[in-house]
Amino acid sequence: MTPLVSTGKRIPDYLNAAYGLKSWLFTTDHKRIALLYMASVTMFFFLGGLMAVLIRLELVTPQGDLVEPDVYNRLFTMHGIIMVFFFLIPAIPATLGNFLIPIMIGAKDLAFPRINLGSWYVYNAGGLFTMYSILNGGVDTGWTFYTPFSTTFSNTYVLATGLGIFITGFSSIMTGLNFLVTIHRMRAPGLTWFRLPLFVWAHYATSIIMLLGTPVLAITVLLVALERSFHIGVFDPAYGGDPILFQHLFWFYSHPAVYIMVLPAMGVISELITCFARKRVFGYRFIAYSSVAIAVLGFLVWGHHMFTTGQSIYASTIFSVLSMLVAVPSAIKVFNWTATLYRGSISWDTPMLYALGFIGLFTIGGLTGVMLATLGIDIHVHDTYFVVAHFHYIMVGGTIMGYLGGIHFWWPKITGRMYPAFWSKFAAITIFIGFNLTFFPQFILGYMGMPRRYHAYPDEWQVLNVMSSAGASILGVGYLIPMIYLAWSMRYGPRAEANPWGAVGLEWEIQSPPTAHNFETEPVVDKEAYAYTAEQGYVPPTKEAEFV
Amino acid sequence: MANHDHDTPHITGLGTYFAVFGALMVLTAATVFVAFQDLGMMNNVVALGIATLKAVLVLWFFMHLGHATTFTRVAMASTLFFFFLLLAFLFGDTLTRDLLDVPGRVIEL
Amino acid sequence: MSDASAVQHPKLQHYFHSLRQQTETVTLGMWMFLVTEVMFFGGLFAVYALYRSQYPEAFAAASSHLPINLGAINTAVLIGSSLTMVLAVWAAQTGRQKMIAVFLLLTFVLGAAFLGIKTVEYADKWNHHLVPGPSFQFEGADPGQARMFFHLYFAMTGLHAVHMIIGMVFILMWVPRALRGEFTREWNDPVEILGLYWHFVDLVWIFLFPLLYLIGRHTG
Structure with a gap:
C-alpha cells in the first residue's frame, strides 16, 4: 500500500486533492470528470432500464393490458434513445476511457482538459432536453426518427428530443477529438504506437468514428427539425423529397455508432484477458489493426438497415457483401482472445467472468449479425424480435459486459478500494444467466415472426415472452447487486494496493487512487504492452508450441 | 510523434500570400466567365474543378497544410x-433504383 | 522535449512538455474540429447534390434568380478577409503585435461587409416572394422543386453565415488580447487556430458560390 512515489513523501490522491462541490463541478482533472460522467451515465442507465421493465411487464401477457398502445410506443422509443445516446455511446469512452487513456499513455491529462469538462456539461444539457420531453410525454417515433412520421405525423416532442440528441452529439465529438489528439501528441517517451495497450487502440478507432460520423447525425437531426418546423421538403415526397434519404444519412452515423459502443468494450476485454491469463496477447498487431479496420469498414455497411425500404437492389447487394466483411476483423479479435487464453494460467476473478461472458455473447451477436446481413434472411426476419435479440447481444452482451468488466477491473485503481469477491462473482453469473434467459427466447420469437414494437401478440408466443420477462427480472437484480456492493466498497471496502491483480501497464505502476497529476516523474516506456513474465505465472511456450 | 521537427515554425513570406490572393481572384473571375459559356455537361465539371483548385490553394498556403504534419494531411484526405463515400453510396442507391423493372419500385420523377 | 528544462513559459500548460508540443497539439485539435465541420457541411452538400441531380432543370431555373454579381463580389470580399486573416497570423509569427489587431479588425470589417451584402440578397428574395413560406411564388415549370432549391439555399448560406458570426465574435475577442501584447513570436496559438477556422469558412463559400449561383447559368 505504499505509494510508488520516488520522493517518499505522500502526495494526496486525486480524490483528496481538493474538497467541496466546486472542486468537482469545476475540475479539469480527467479522473474526476470520468467519475462525473460515471454518475450521469449510471443515472440514465437505470432510467432506460425502468422503461425496459415496463416494456417487459406489458409483454408478459398477449393482450395489451398494462399500457395504452401509444404509451407503449413512447416507452420503447425512450428506452432506445436513452440507452443508445445517453448510456451506450458515452459509457465506456467517457468513464473508463477518460480515466485511463492519459494514464496508459503516461500523460498528466488529456490534451484539452477544459473541453473535457465542457463535454460533460454539454452531455447533461442534452440530457435535460430529453428529460423535458420525457416528462411531457416523450416521443413515439422509435429511436430512429424515421421520416415522414417524425417530420409530419407524430404529435409528440420530436423537436425537444432531437435537440437533446443534437447537443449530446457534441459531447461525443468533444470526447473523440480529445482522445485522438491526446493519443497522437502526448504519449510518454518510448511509448511507440505498437507498445500502446489495445484499450488505447480501441479508443483511437472509436474516436475516428465519433469525429467522422457524429457531425452527419447533427446535420440530419437539424434537417429533421427544419422539415418539421418549415416543411423544407427534403424528406417529404409531397415536395419532391425522398424519405429514404433520411435513412441514408441517419444510418451513415448510426451504424458506425454501433462500433462506437462495442469497440471500447473490445479494448477492455483485451486488457482483462491478458491479465487473467497472465499471457502476452496473441497477435497484438492484428487486434490493433482490426480495431481501425472495424472503424473504417463500419462506414461502408449502413445500407443493411434499409433492405426493405425500396433501396436499389444493387446497392443492397453491395451493402450485404460489405456487411459480411466487417465480420472478419471482429472474428480476428475473438480468435485472438481465445488464442491468448490457450495455455494461459487462468484465474477466475470477477472481471474475467465478464470478459469470458463478453466473448460468448458477442460471438452469438456477431454471428446472427452475419445472418441478418444476408439479403434473403433479412427480408424474412426484418423488424422482428430476431433483430432485437441480435443487437441486444451486441449492446448488452457486448458493451455492458465490457463496461462492467472494466469497472470491476479498474475499480481498485479508481477508488482505492476492493469490493467483495463473492458478491461480485455472484452478480456476474446472475447477469449472464438473466441476459441469456431474456434475449435468447427473442431469437426464437423473431424467427417465428413476432414483429418488434408491438404491445400485443398471439397467444402461442406467451411462453417464450414470459421466459424473456422472467430473465429480465433476473437481469435487473444482477444490475442492482453491483450498485450496492460498489457503493458499499467506496466507504467500507478494504484498501486496494497499487496493483491488486498483478497486471502490467502504466496505470498499475502508480498508486491507487492516483495523484492529481498521475505521474510525479515522467515514465519512460521500454517494453511492449502485456509483457507478462514467467514469475507472474506464465511459462512462455516454445516457438513451435504457439502454432500447435 | 512529430513528423518534422524544426525548431521554429515555418513562416511563409508575404509575397506568397499576395500571389495566392491574386490567383484566387483570377480564378473567381474565370469561374463566373465560364459559367456563361455553354459547355454542356462540362460546365459543372469546370465550375467544381476551379472551386477545388481554389480550395487547394487556401488549404495549402493560407492554412499552411503544406507545412503541416503528415498526419494532418492524411486526416484531411x-x-x-x-464524404465521397457518403456521396458514392447515396448515388449508388438513387441512380440504380429503377433499373430493375419491379412493380412498385419505380420512382416517378 | 528539447526545451523541457528551460524556464516555464507563462502560457505553457502543466501537462505539456514544451510550447512546441502545445502548439502542435492545439493546432491538431483545430484540424480535427475542421474534420467534423467538413462532415457536418458534407451531409448538407450531399442532400443538395442528390436533388440537384434529380431536378437539374428546376434547380437551374431557380438558381438563375440569384444575383450573380452580388455573389461574385461576396466571394472576393471573403477571399480578401482570408488574406487579412493570414496576414494577422503572419504578424503574430513575426512578432508585430499591433499589426495583429489591425489585420484582425480588417478581417472583421470584411466579414461584416459579406454579411451585409448577404442581407441585401436575403431582402431581395423576400421582395420577390422567393422565401419559402406562405408568400412563396415562383413562375416556372416546377415550383415545388424550385421551392426545395430555395430552402436548401437558405439552409446552406444560413449555416455558413452562422459560422461567420461565430468567427467574428472570436475575432473581436482576440483584438484586445492582441493589443495587450498577449500574442508573441513564441506563443500565438489562438491567432493561428482562429485563422484555420476562418479559412475553413472561406472554403465552404468557395464551393457554395458555384453550386448555388453558377449552375445552369448558361441555360437560364
Whole structure:
C-alpha cells in the first residue's frame, strides 16, 4: 500500500486533492470528470432500464393490458434513445476511457482538459432536453426518427428530443477529438504506437468514428427539425423529397455508432484477458489493426438497415457483401482472445467472468449479425424480435459486459478500494444467466415472426415472452447487486494496493487512487504492452508450441 | 510523434500570400466567365474543378497544410474520402433504383 | 522535449512538455474540429447534390434568380478577409503585435461587409416572394422543386453565415488580447487556430458560390 512515489513523501490522491462541490463541478482533472460522467451515465442507465421493465411487464401477457398502445410506443422509443445516446455511446469512452487513456499513455491529462469538462456539461444539457420531453410525454417515433412520421405525423416532442440528441452529439465529438489528439501528441517517451495497450487502440478507432460520423447525425437531426418546423421538403415526397434519404444519412452515423459502443468494450476485454491469463496477447498487431479496420469498414455497411425500404437492389447487394466483411476483423479479435487464453494460467476473478461472458455473447451477436446481413434472411426476419435479440447481444452482451468488466477491473485503481469477491462473482453469473434467459427466447420469437414494437401478440408466443420477462427480472437484480456492493466498497471496502491483480501497464505502476497529476516523474516506456513474465505465472511456450 | 521537427515554425513570406490572393481572384473571375459559356455537361465539371483548385490553394498556403504534419494531411484526405463515400453510396442507391423493372419500385420523377 | 528544462513559459500548460508540443497539439485539435465541420457541411452538400441531380432543370431555373454579381463580389470580399486573416497570423509569427489587431479588425470589417451584402440578397428574395413560406411564388415549370432549391439555399448560406458570426465574435475577442501584447513570436496559438477556422469558412463559400449561383447559368 505504499505509494510508488520516488520522493517518499505522500502526495494526496486525486480524490483528496481538493474538497467541496466546486472542486468537482469545476475540475479539469480527467479522473474526476470520468467519475462525473460515471454518475450521469449510471443515472440514465437505470432510467432506460425502468422503461425496459415496463416494456417487459406489458409483454408478459398477449393482450395489451398494462399500457395504452401509444404509451407503449413512447416507452420503447425512450428506452432506445436513452440507452443508445445517453448510456451506450458515452459509457465506456467517457468513464473508463477518460480515466485511463492519459494514464496508459503516461500523460498528466488529456490534451484539452477544459473541453473535457465542457463535454460533460454539454452531455447533461442534452440530457435535460430529453428529460423535458420525457416528462411531457416523450416521443413515439422509435429511436430512429424515421421520416415522414417524425417530420409530419407524430404529435409528440420530436423537436425537444432531437435537440437533446443534437447537443449530446457534441459531447461525443468533444470526447473523440480529445482522445485522438491526446493519443497522437502526448504519449510518454518510448511509448511507440505498437507498445500502446489495445484499450488505447480501441479508443483511437472509436474516436475516428465519433469525429467522422457524429457531425452527419447533427446535420440530419437539424434537417429533421427544419422539415418539421418549415416543411423544407427534403424528406417529404409531397415536395419532391425522398424519405429514404433520411435513412441514408441517419444510418451513415448510426451504424458506425454501433462500433462506437462495442469497440471500447473490445479494448477492455483485451486488457482483462491478458491479465487473467497472465499471457502476452496473441497477435497484438492484428487486434490493433482490426480495431481501425472495424472503424473504417463500419462506414461502408449502413445500407443493411434499409433492405426493405425500396433501396436499389444493387446497392443492397453491395451493402450485404460489405456487411459480411466487417465480420472478419471482429472474428480476428475473438480468435485472438481465445488464442491468448490457450495455455494461459487462468484465474477466475470477477472481471474475467465478464470478459469470458463478453466473448460468448458477442460471438452469438456477431454471428446472427452475419445472418441478418444476408439479403434473403433479412427480408424474412426484418423488424422482428430476431433483430432485437441480435443487437441486444451486441449492446448488452457486448458493451455492458465490457463496461462492467472494466469497472470491476479498474475499480481498485479508481477508488482505492476492493469490493467483495463473492458478491461480485455472484452478480456476474446472475447477469449472464438473466441476459441469456431474456434475449435468447427473442431469437426464437423473431424467427417465428413476432414483429418488434408491438404491445400485443398471439397467444402461442406467451411462453417464450414470459421466459424473456422472467430473465429480465433476473437481469435487473444482477444490475442492482453491483450498485450496492460498489457503493458499499467506496466507504467500507478494504484498501486496494497499487496493483491488486498483478497486471502490467502504466496505470498499475502508480498508486491507487492516483495523484492529481498521475505521474510525479515522467515514465519512460521500454517494453511492449502485456509483457507478462514467467514469475507472474506464465511459462512462455516454445516457438513451435504457439502454432500447435 | 512529430513528423518534422524544426525548431521554429515555418513562416511563409508575404509575397506568397499576395500571389495566392491574386490567383484566387483570377480564378473567381474565370469561374463566373465560364459559367456563361455553354459547355454542356462540362460546365459543372469546370465550375467544381476551379472551386477545388481554389480550395487547394487556401488549404495549402493560407492554412499552411503544406507545412503541416503528415498526419494532418492524411486526416484531411481521409475526411474527404469518407464524404465521397457518403456521396458514392447515396448515388449508388438513387441512380440504380429503377433499373430493375419491379412493380412498385419505380420512382416517378 | 528539447526545451523541457528551460524556464516555464507563462502560457505553457502543466501537462505539456514544451510550447512546441502545445502548439502542435492545439493546432491538431483545430484540424480535427475542421474534420467534423467538413462532415457536418458534407451531409448538407450531399442532400443538395442528390436533388440537384434529380431536378437539374428546376434547380437551374431557380438558381438563375440569384444575383450573380452580388455573389461574385461576396466571394472576393471573403477571399480578401482570408488574406487579412493570414496576414494577422503572419504578424503574430513575426512578432508585430499591433499589426495583429489591425489585420484582425480588417478581417472583421470584411466579414461584416459579406454579411451585409448577404442581407441585401436575403431582402431581395423576400421582395420577390422567393422565401419559402406562405408568400412563396415562383413562375416556372416546377415550383415545388424550385421551392426545395430555395430552402436548401437558405439552409446552406444560413449555416455558413452562422459560422461567420461565430468567427467574428472570436475575432473581436482576440483584438484586445492582441493589443495587450498577449500574442508573441513564441506563443500565438489562438491567432493561428482562429485563422484555420476562418479559412475553413472561406472554403465552404468557395464551393457554395458555384453550386448555388453558377449552375445552369448558361441555360437560364
